[in-house]
Amino acid sequence: MPELPEVETVKESLKQHLIGQKIKDLFTPYPKIIKANLDDFRNRILNQTFRDIRRYGKYLLFILDDYTLISHLRMEGKYYLRNNLADLTKHEHVIFELEDKLFLSYHDVRKFGTMELVDKGEENSHLDSKKLGPEANDSNLNIQEVYLKIHKANRPIKSILLDQSVVTGLGNIYVDESLFLSKIHPEQKGADLSYAQIEDIIRNAKVVLDKAVSLGGTTIRTYQSTLGVDGRFQNELKVHTRAGYNCYNCESKILKIKVGGRGTYFCPTCQVRFNND
């Protein structure tokens, strides 16, 4: 599932091809991806040119002349560039016709992804309305603020880190990896954690995210970045997807449990739950 490193990878590869391209037409075989009135969306986006592509957390921001297209890939959304409409496959739901027989196509088997169009300059306030926290790999992240949010919460640290209003950019893969590096049990309550432990978790989250970005993200299950390029971080995973295999730090076998409804991998020896009563 695309998390911060995967979305960053998509952004960078799309930038190579889209900047300066004008949207000549729009096809929507499955319009529910677009979270607004379709006619209005279409009327506004036609003849707009891609000027820049940015990212905040897991959101992609396509900066056009007068609008910003905000795209979330959710579970398995991906963008393809095609040279022929005849090449389209079953799950391509929104297709932008560009110039020179080039098409930008949004592919999403589960149809969970979303697109919204806002006036240019409104993207920040639009994202503000989603109450997103700071990016988990932001070197200027205010640790004190994050500490206060985590320390007052009486839910598992795994659930807190998946909550994008605390920090944004982490998903199921990188939360598991960050907690392993921090030697914290995923079910440990936020309120149990000290300032130093939370600082350590945030530091490790940045280490994991930065390395994943540098390797083009993680390819497991169905994720591939644009143009069918695989990421390489899956070779670096310490716990995620490794249920039943030996921990790299000790002899224990990695376990898989459910935390807050999410499949969660951890080492029962390295990540011991502590009692803080």
Add this chain to the structure above:
DNA sequence: ATCTATGCCTGGTGGC
């Protein structure tokens, strides 16, 4: 105010 449950979706998998 916090936290949990549900719905959105389809392909893959395992049981029979």
Add this chain to the structure above:
DNA sequence: TGCCACCAGGCATAGA
């Protein structure tokens, strides 16, 4: 082989 129940899960929303 075919059928079917179940699972994967980010986020918005409803409910406790």
